[in-house]
Amino acid sequence: MRSIPLLLSCVAAVSQLCSAELNLSHPLLSKQVLPSTFKPPQVFKNANLVRTTNLDKEYVRETVNVIIENIDSKPQSEYYLPFESEVISRVGGFEVKDKKSPEKGSFKVEVVEFDSRSPTEFYLIHLPTPLAPKSQLTLSISYSILAAATPVPAQIAQTDKQYLQYTFSAFTPSAYLTQKQKTKVKFPSADVPDYTTLPADTNAEGKVDPQKQGSTFTYGPYNDIPAGVTELVSARYEFTKPLTRASLLERDIEVSHWGGNLATEERYWLSNRGASLKNHFSRSEWQRQQYMNPPTSALKALPFPLHAGVLNPYFTDDIGNVSTSRFRSTPREAHLEIKPRYPVFGGWKYSFRVGWDADLKNYLRKLSAGSGDSYVLKVPFLEGPRIPEGIEYERVTVRIVLPEGAVNVKYSTPVPLIGAETGLHKTFMDTLGRTTLTLHALNVVDEWRERELIITYDYPWTAGLRKPVVLTLGLFAVFVTAWVVGSLDTSIKAKKAA
Amino acid sequence: MSSPLLDVWEAAAASPYSPTIGKGSQFTVGFLLLLISLLLVGVFSLNRSFVNLPLLGVPASLAFGFGAVYMICAVGVYV
Incomplete structure (x- = not known):
């Protein structure tokens, strides 16, 4: 019998831990939760897809321009875009527009989840008017991924260059078949010492991936990539700026x-x-460098x-x-x-x-x-x-x-x-x-x-x-009090007989 | 992008909000009202009669109420 209270307290402690963890991982986030058997209905195909990944900023900006085609027999208006659940919690500023008429404004989007343990979650894009069978629409999807690139090496000296590593899929993640696609990666400079090379047989044109053009790398084109297929690639590039x-x-x-x-x-x-300092911060070194104003990983x-x-x-x-x-x-x-009072290093x-x-x-x-x-x-x-x-x-x-x-x-x-x-x-x-x-x-x-x-x-x-009325009444109360207190007879002499 | 509230904003373009007393004259107005209030309080304290209660107390209180609001704005606490 004694074990029951003990068991109850254990359960209570564990449940508190769980709830605390949940609150931390997804603060205030509301989602639509679908049954675990859910899969996006295969009613669309991506006829052509071009993804541009811009690494100019310390966050990653992605723009996906995709021509979608309804391959179902009925008009469709719900397009799903998959993300890894670890990535989706860092996606911000998700906007979808009609590429051909951007003045019509953004489409309605929402986050959907079909299983809390699933590695994949979706953004659900509601098309303003259902797309008729066999007709096409060009979507312009843009979003930012925060904290996506990490410094490698993680520790550098005070005046060293900083390098970031970004890992992504060469095939754009999609819930539908993609007939033709390519990914352009724009680096901040041409200093890209390491990157993944893909064999020529995956490339539709039989070339070795990626194709380099200055500071822009192109992965693809690839033909007929089925839904959900990914090919992880990584690149390490110079970014001697604060993150x-x-x-x-x-x-x-x-x-x-x-x-x-x-x-x-x-x-x-x-x-x-950014990358943290390998040694102690040297004020004299910092001050000596300031004259030349070199690029630095510190926020000045x-x-x-x-x-x-x-x-x-x-x-x-x-x-x-x-x-x-x-x-x-x-x-x-x-x-x-x-x-700031001090340069803010990694x-x-x-x-x-x-x-x-x-x-x-x-x-x-x-x-x-x-x-x-x-x-x-x-x-x-x-x-x-x-x-x-x-x-x-x-x-x-x-x-x-x-x-x-x-x-x-x-x-x-x-x-x-x-x-x-x-x-x-x-x-x-x-x-x-x-x-x-x-x-x-x-x-x-x-x-x-x-x-x-x-x-x-x-x-x-x-x-x-x-405000003025409250203050007015306050002072008037003081007046009344002064008059009442002032008119009280507090003398100690005997009252005159009437 | 157009939204209904943005249209409301555009429609009201001809009527920007301007306060009764501008930022530049808040201190002058506040100071004068508080001074009037102080003088009236002084006069009342010399002759605390029932007649003087509405005659001096009400204008002094009103001057203090509005004067205090303008003075606190003039010193940078925008209420």
Whole structure:
């Protein structure tokens, strides 16, 4: 009998462990789960597929242009794209457009999973209009894979070149038969010391893979590759630049109607995924090199191109104000350049906050239709630094703090979100708390930095008067108290007889 | 890419939001209102009568309410 409580406690401990692990691996991610017997129905074939892998940035950007053809007898609208489950959790910015008419906008996509232990998961692309039998459509699928290339060797000296290794499949993973395909890999430079060579008999033209042209390698063409077939290849290329990764970015945007101000604050938790230092950091070596400004794997500076009219910037970290920053503001643009307290080498971390103010009139408009108390706000979803090698954000939380009493909040953004909620945020002079809209996104890259976020809300003028009215009533209460206390008779002499 | 809210934004292009008191004059307005409030409080404290309660107390409280809001904005805490 004694063993039962023991067994129960063991089960409880193990279940806690499992749930903790689940939360860590896929935070806030919602998925459509299909039965384990699921296989994408073979209703399409890929007539021609060209994949371009761009390794210019520290994350991998892929563009797949594919002509799909409906080989079924009925119109079809669901196209599946497979990923390894380990890769799909690092895919961000997944967008699908009609190559021939991109102005029609992105198609609806979602992540589907048919078994939590399966090595393959899918992105499901919904075509806006079902594709008729035997007709074709050209899809342009683009996405980024974060933390895809790893430094090899993993440790280098302070002034060494850094090399990255990227492993991928020479055959583009597909859930359908691909009649003709090739993969172009664009490296940042022609310095590619190691890469996998494939035998000539797999190539449709009988050539040895890959074909080199400057810094671009081409694998293929390949003919009639069945669904799900992969051929892993690897390349190691020079990339003596920092691999900047923000494990979390918190971005607060605060709207003040009284002050006519839009305050932005961003809090970064950065790290450099690059090769770590083999020896100790040498300050004298670093300082000597700075004169020549050679390429380095350390993160030295972060330029923030901001909108014109920005003022009052600040840059602080855990210690306090960081003085190594420059701010230039002209009528056309504003530029904030910050330098971390130390060069951030591979494996090192740096967390800081930056913030600035801006005039609200450039971001907020009053809606003439309706009751006259509705407003529309347009702000960038992501601002942040712009560096040539790019920055990846594992998790982004954008919080928009609207004025106290704002109701009926609606939003729209092209950035794929994993969660959104409204709540209250209490700060200076608040009685109820300000309405806040919090948006969460995973796997965002700096290419998305000017994507807009549009919010509409109702803000009655009576709600706007809450702050001064509360203060007015407070002071008036003091007046009344002063009068009441002042008119009390506290004298100790005897009252006169009437 | 076009979305319904983007159209709403474009449609409202003619009416950008502008506050009643601009950023440049927040300090002046806030300071004046707070000064008026202080003077009225001073006058009231000299003669705390029931008549003076609405006569001086109400304008002093109103001036303090609005003055404090503008002053906190002027010093950089945009409420």
